[in-house]
Amino acid sequence: MSVPRFWRNLDSRYNLEGTHCTECGEYFYPPRKTCVNCRRLGQIEAYRFKGTGEIVTYTVIRTAAEGFEEQAPYSLAIIKLDEGPSLTAQVVGSPENVHIGMRVSSVFRKLGTDGDRGMIYYGTKFIPADA
Amino acid sequence: MRDVAIIGVKNTKFGELWERSLRDIVVEAGIGAIEDAGVGGKDIDALYVGNMSGGRFVDQEHIGALIADYSGLSRNLHVPATRVEAACASGGLALRQAIMTVASGYGDIVVAAGAEKMTDVGSEEASSALAAAADREWEGMAGATFPGLYAMIAKLHMHRYGTTSEQLAEVAVKNHRNGCLNPIAQYRNEITVDQVLNSILVADPLHVFDCSPITDGASALVLAPAEVAHEYTDTPIYIKATAQASDTIALHDRRDITTLDASVMAAKRAYDMAKMGPEDIDLVEVHDCFTIAEICAVEDLGFTEKGKGGIFTEEGETAIGGRIPVNTSGGLKACGHPVGATGIKQAVEIVTQLRGEAGKRQVEGAEYGMTHNVGGSGATAVVHIFSRER
Amino acid sequence: MTIGIVSYGAYVPRYRIKIEEIARLWGDDAEALKKGLMVYEKSVPDVDEDAATIAVEAARSAVARSKIDPSRIGAVYTGSESHPYAVKPTSTIVGQAIGATPVMTAADFEFACKAGTAAIQACMGLVSSGMIDLGLAIGADVSQGAPSDALEYTAAAGGVACIIGSKESEIAAIIEDTYSFTTDTPDFWRREGMPYPEHGGRFTGDPGYFKHVTNGARGLMEKIGTMPEDYDYAVFHQPNGKFPVRAAKMLGFSRAQIEPGLVVPKIGNTYSGSCLMGIAATLDQAKPGDRIFATAFGSGAGSDAFSITVTDKIEEIRNRAPTVSELIKDPIYIDYARYAKHKGKIRLA
Numbered sequence: 001m002s003v004p005r006f007w008r009n010l011d012s013r014y015n016l017e018g019t020h021c022t023e024c025g026e027y028f029y030p031p032r033k034t035c036v037n038c039r040r041l042g043q044i045e046a047y048r049f050k051g052t053g054e055i056v057t058y059t060v061i062r063t064a065a066e067g068f069e070e071q072a073p074y075s076l077a078i079i080k081l082d083e084g085p086s087l088t089a090q091v092v093g094s095p096e097n098v099h100i101g102m103r104v105s106s107v108f109r110k111l112g113t114d115g116d117r118g119m120i121y122y123g124t125k126f127i128p129a130d131a
Numbered sequence: 132m133r134d135v136a137i138i139g140v141k142n143t144k145f146g147e148l149w150e151r152s153l154r155d156i157v158v159e160a161g162i163g164a165i166e167d168a169g170v171g172g173k174d175i176d177a178l179y180v181g182n183m184s185g186g187r188f189v190d191q192e193h194i195g196a197l198i199a200d201y202s203g204l205s206r207n208l209h210v211p212a213t214r215v216e217a218a219c220a221s222g223g224l225a226l227r228q229a230i231m232t233v234a235s236g237y238g239d240i241v242v243a244a245g246a247e248k249m250t251d252v253g254s255e256e257a258s259s260a261l262a263a264a265a266d267r268e269w270e271g272m273a274g275a276t277f278p279g280l281y282a283m284i285a286k287l288h289m290h291r292y293g294t295t296s297e298q299l300a301e302v303a304v305k306n307h308r309n310g311c312l313n314p315i316a317q318y319r320n321e322i323t324v325d326q327v328l329n330s331i332l333v334a335d336p337l338h339v340f341d342c343s344p345i346t347d348g349a350s351a352l353v354l355a356p357a358e359v360a361h362e363y364t365d366t367p368i369y370i371k372a373t374a375q376a377s378d379t380i381a382l383h384d385r386r387d388i389t390t391l392d393a394s395v396m397a398a399k400r401a402y403d404m405a406k407m408g409p410e411d412i413d414l415v416e417v418h419d420c421f422t423i424a425e426i427c428a429v430e431d432l433g434f435t436e437k438g439k440g441g442i443f444t445e446e447g448e449t450a451i452g453g454r455i456p457v458n459t460s461g462g463l464k465a466c467g468h469p470v471g472a473t474g475i476k477q478a479v480e481i482v483t484q485l486r487g488e489a490g491k492r493q494v495e496g497a498e499y500g501m502t503h504n505v506g507g508s509g510a511t512a513v514v515h516i517f518s519r520e521r
Numbered sequence: 522m523t524i525g526i527v528s529y530g531a532y533v534p535r536y537r538i539k540i541e542e543i544a545r546l547w548g549d550d551a552e553a554l555k556k557g558l559m560v561y562e563k564s565v566p567d568v569d570e571d572a573a574t575i576a577v578e579a580a581r582s583a584v585a586r587s588k589i590d591p592s593r594i595g596a597v598y599t600g601s602e603s604h605p606y607a608v609k610p611t612s613t614i615v616g617q618a619i620g621a622t623p624v625m626t627a628a629d630f631e632f633a634c635k636a637g638t639a640a641i642q643a644c645m646g647l648v649s650s651g652m653i654d655l656g657l658a659i660g661a662d663v664s665q666g667a668p669s670d671a672l673e674y675t676a677a678a679g680g681v682a683c684i685i686g687s688k689e690s691e692i693a694a695i696i697e698d699t700y701s702f703t704t705d706t707p708d709f710w711r712r713e714g715m716p717y718p719e720h721g722g723r724f725t726g727d728p729g730y731f732k733h734v735t736n737g738a739r740g741l742m743e744k745i746g747t748m749p750e751d752y753d754y755a756v757f758h759q760p761n762g763k764f765p766v767r768a769a770k771m772l773g774f775s776r777a778q779i780e781p782g783l784v785v786p787k788i789g790n791t792y793s794g795s796c797l798m799g800i801a802a803t804l805d806q807a808k809p810g811d812r813i814f815a816t817a818f819g820s821g822a823g824s825d826a827f828s829i830t831v832t833d834k835i836e837e838i839r840n841r842a843p844t845v846s847e848l849i850k851d852p853i854y855i856d857y858a859r860y861a862k863h864k865g866k867i868r869l870a
Contacts, residue, residue: 001272009268014618030269030381057290057388059282060335061274066259068274069869070862071568076279076334078383086383088266088273092567093535094853095335100290108577108618110569111272120605121272122573122614 003119013123016106018085020047027083051106052129053081060095067112079104079126090125103129132234134357134521136367139168140479145348145467146317153189153248154201156349160472161202161244164351168240169363172204176238178212179228181221181245182471185214187260189251198244218264219420221245222474223375223504223513226352230373230515233354245475246349257345261470264507266381278342278421280382280508282334285423288389289336291438294426296336298441300327302422303340303464305450310461312492313480317346317467327422341422346467350475352482357521366486371407371499372516374400382508389438391509394431398503401514402433409433412516413497414484415455416477418505419462425449428503429457432514451492459484459492474504474513485519524645525692526683526829527589527655528838530582531801531845532575533679533788536565537852538860540674546857547669554674559762563677563789565855566663568863570678572601573611575794576661577618579682583657584619586842587684587691594621594684595653598643599629600636600660600793601680602711602718615659626653633709634758635819636660637681637793642699642825644685656685660793667717668866675761677789681797693834694804694813700741700826702733709820720820726764729822734758734768737824738816745828749773752828753811756799758818759785765799774814781806782815787849800829802845809833 009031011017018029022043026035029049035042058077061068068074075091075098091098092109104126111121141163143156157180165172180198185191199205199212215225222245229243249257261277270280288294304324310316327340360367376396379385386392402408409432417432419425426440434455435443443449449457460466460480463473481500483489498520504513539562544551555561566575576599584591597612604611612627630636630643637660644656661680666672686692708729711718721729734757742748749755755778757765762785769779782799791798796817803813813829861867 001267005268006272010617013272015620030266056383057283057287059279059286059337060332061276061279061282062331062335063258063276063278063333065262065271065274065276065279066255070865071274074274076274076283078283078388088270088275088381088383090274090569092569100287108574108581109567110571110574112274120571120573122577122618123272125569 001121006119006121014108016049016051016124018047018049019044027085029081029085029087049081049083053079053104055091055098055100055102055104056080056086057100058091058098077126092125092127097128105129133236135230135233135354135370136357136360137352137370137478137482138355138360138363138367139164139170139353140482141167142315142350142476142479143348144315145346145469147250148347149250151347153185153191153246154197156248156347157198157244157246158201160246160349160351161242164242164353168353170240170353172208174240175204175210175242176240177232178204178210178242178244179215179225180212181215181225181474183216183218183221183247184260184263187263188257189248217511218506219418219470220474220504220506220511220513221471222350222476223502223515224474226475226478226515227373227375227513229354230370233356239356241354242351243354243475244349244351245472247469247471248347249345249469250347254345270381276334278334278337281421281423282337283382284388284427285336288423288426291389292441294441296328297324298445299341299422299426300324301444302419302425303327305444306419306458306462306464309451309459309492310465312490313461313466316461316465317344318461318465337421337423343420343463343468346469348467348469348472348476350472350479352475352478368482368485369518369521370515371518372401372404374404375511375513376400378510380507380510385509389427391427391431391505391512393509393512394428394503394505397512397514398432401516405516407499407516412455412499412501414459414481414494415457415501415503416460416462416480417457417503419458419464420468422464424505425457425462432501432503451494456494459489459494474502477502477504478515481517485517522649522687523689523692523695524649524685524687525695527686527691527693528583528587528684529681529801529804530579530586530842531681531798531848532578532582533848534564534566534570535853536567536855536863537562538565538855538857542857543674557763558674559786560675560789561786563675564679564791565860565863566678571605571663572603572661573605573614575663575678575680576611576615576659576682579661579680580615580619580657580659582842583682583684586838588841589655589684591620593654594657595625596644596647596656597621597625597627598640598658600632600640601629601662602631602633602636602792603663603665604629621657632823633819633821634760634792634795635817635823635825637797638817638825641683641685645696645699648685648687654686658683658685660797662792662794664790664792665717670717672718672720675790677791679788679791679798680794681801683797691834692832693838695830695832697828697830698741698745700737700744701823702737702740703823706822708822725820729820730760730764730818731768731771733822733824734816734818735771737826738772741826741828747828751812752778752814754781754803754807754813755779756782756796756803756813756815758796758816759783759799760790760795762786784845784849798845804831804835805839805844805846807831807835809835
């Protein structure tokens with residue numbers, strides 16, 4: 001991913017900065033600037049998520065996505081944050097310990113690198129909440 | 132609006148077509164369909180071509196113009212040509228654009244084609260191009276792959292409904308069995324449940340034999356107003372419904388991970404338009420990019436209840452001779468999945484079946500057929516219903 | 522003016538490799554190594570951890586422990602010998618990730634194993650001059666030892682962050698004074714672009730570590746008129762388990778004084794995090810009024826000595842973030858192959 005494209009969402013990636021519609025009360029992560037319920041009548045404000053949630057479903061990826069080869073095998077999960085929205089993120093640690101319904105909390109990790117010379121992408125992954 | 136009929140069809144061979152380029156295969160399909168319809172280039176009012184990623188697969192955009200040119204429709208005839216893109220649903224959408232053009236009266240003879248040349252890049256580059264159908268910023272940056280996204284659907288389906296890996300494997304086994312009977316299929320070999328389960332795990336619980344392959348191929352259809360269809364062919368096949376629906380681009384934003392709401396909604400719109408229900412459909416081509424996708428599809432299209440897709444498949448209800456034959460072509464799994472072509476190929480299969488020309492894989496007495504084409508992990512779904520009678 | 526540690530946070534990766542496992546690969550005598558180094562296992566970063574991620578985790582822990590508003594932090598200095606970028610600061614990553622940006626100054630420090638304490642001294646200066654309200658000083662490393670080199674048995678991963686401030690009501694540990702002793706001594710280095718450091722073998726001992734640690738420690742005690750027995754605890758940079766014990770003995774500190782902060786046998790040398798890890802482990806159990814003497818050492822070479830007194834505040838903040846012993850318990854042991862993968866020693870095309 002290009003540098004400006006990544007940098008634009010840095011706070012969302014580092015700090016789970018999302019949005020919240022004060023009109024209908026729904027929280028959005030990844031952030032949305034237009035409320036899916038109220039559309040142009042929505043009132044969107046920034047909201048920093050607590051970073052705790054639960055695994056809705058997961059997989060262990062063995063054939064890695066391009067640029068993720070060094071991390072394989074890795075657990076990828078859909079995580080429902082406590083405020084409501086769900087996101088896709090890796091769960092670090094041993095894949096065999098991951099299960100549906102597991103409580104998780106956010107950590108700061110390297111997402112990937114743009115080769116040996118390019119940028120290092122940092123962001124949020126999750127660990128079992130009791131760890 | 133006018134009723135629309137399909138008067139000509141053609142698939143190229145599907146597979147790794149090392150010696151043939153994108154323009155080669157799409158011209159073969161186009162000319163084949165035109166010949167099948169008995170029309171000439173000067174009769175064609177418009178061309179729509181489904182193509183997901185010419186830019187990534189062959190570093191070529193402006194696919195509509197390219198194809199019109201190499202089909203001989205440009206320099207002298209100047210036929211309008213439009214590329215349609217909705218990831219793996221590009222073909223289904225191209226058909227829908229063509230139908231709407233004929234129905235509205237903007238055109239009479241209209242070609243709907245689909246093509247993808249995927250093997251000119253390595254498998255890593257191909258996978259990366261396909262992953263662009265998901266949310267690059269919020270799924271791709273987390274390391275999501277397409278098998279990974281469908282694996283997460285499968286994991287929850289298994290957890291919630293008790294669907295088993297064996298039931299997923301049965302989809303692949305059945306589709307390979309059908310593929311054996313289809314001359315254009317990429318894979319024409321039978322496989323066993325054990326072979327699927329013992330193949331390499333790509334993304335738990337999906338094995339490599341749960342996944343559709345990387346394929347080159349092209350397909351084309353010729354459409355005409357229903358009232359004149361018999362002037363071209365003795366066996367026109369009529370469009371009873373065309374419907375499309377959208378859902379969130381990212382899997383994580385869906386109402387329910389195990390239901391493709393876009394499929395449910397597109398099917399509902401199609402059934403309403405055709406004034407029929409799932410019980411009226413004699414066969415269906417569904418979007419089995421992964422085995423779990425076919426399980427979800429037979430549920431979402433209403434052929435069985437949510438959660439019962441695994442058992443439904445295991446009990447043979449989706450086989451030829453079962454309650455609702457699914458993917459007689461071999462599906463994406465065995466016939467192959469040249470992404471932009473798939474939606475058109477599905478329609479070619481249904482037309483072939485409704486004409487009674489499907490040979491050993493013929494569903495006897497088929498009157499109504501359906502196609503179901505999905506883009507991404509379910510952000511786009513296109514459903515068509517076809518009929519032998521107007 | 523009182524200057525001190527408002528909060529601290531530590532981070533140690535979950536993974537460990539045992540001395541036996543490294544020795545197995547190179548045919549070394551594990552028992553002799555363990556006895557010689559007094560190190561039994563060392564921490565290993567995950568595949569997606571580096572000095573920046575460790576610095577962020579430690580910094581977030583420090584912020585959580587004190588509950589300070591991160592926007593009050595006016596300086597972020599991260600000390601490391603394994604900054605992920607040669608050019609581009611780790612400290613801006615940390616500042617952004619804890620919400621301290623944009624009104625702050627930032628820079629990265631490097632002074633082998635004492636870059637973290639150098640960062641503390643810089644923050645002390647800025648805080649006491651009134652230039653900033655709070656300063657964040659971090660020592661974090663994913664240190665590298667060349668395969669089969671003696672360093673491979675101890676070069677570990679971890680980090681500690683300290684928030685330095687001057688509001689008496691906020692200070693959990695007063696830094697009474699600091700003293701540094703620095704000479705140009707090439708006992709250890711890594712040239713630009715080289716993956717692994719070089720070192721002077723036994724030259725790193727007397728002319729390097731011991732000369733600087735003892736001179737720095739004595740210098741501070743002379744400056745402020747204290748004696749080893751005035752302190753409840755002592756921490757000396759711990760490149761292995763043997764050097765700090767010997768340094769303590771040379772200076773007249775007891776084994777009991779250094780024991781709580783001696784974490785190296787279980788996690789190895791966390792380089793810029795090493796002495797700070799010992800300070801953090803000591804703060805984890807010190808009582809209000811306890812005094813801590815600490816001396817960090819960095820090759821190249823220099824030492825930073827600190828005289829610290831714990832305040833009542835420690836009891837209030839201590840349990841709001843994981844202690845060092847909580848971070849160290851429950852490790853996941855890995856073999857050399859996995860260690861090589863985690864450390865990037867296996868190069869994919």
